[in-house]
Amino acid sequence: MATSSLSKSFVIKTKKEAGNFVKLFSEQENQRPLKDVNIVTLSQERLVELINAKRK
DSSP states (O other): OEEEOSSOEEEOOSHHHHHHHHHHHHHHHHTOOOOOOOOOOOOHHHHHHHHHHHHO
């Protein structure tokens, strides 16, 4: 299996290497800082309007 990025390319040759890569990636994903979250109450009609506007 080959994986590449813009800066470098590398080849994963064994299942152990693949497992280590997945573990490293998973740990990085779990340690990402949380972003600020704003919660706003909207009516269903307003929500539909916003969704439809974004699709246009």
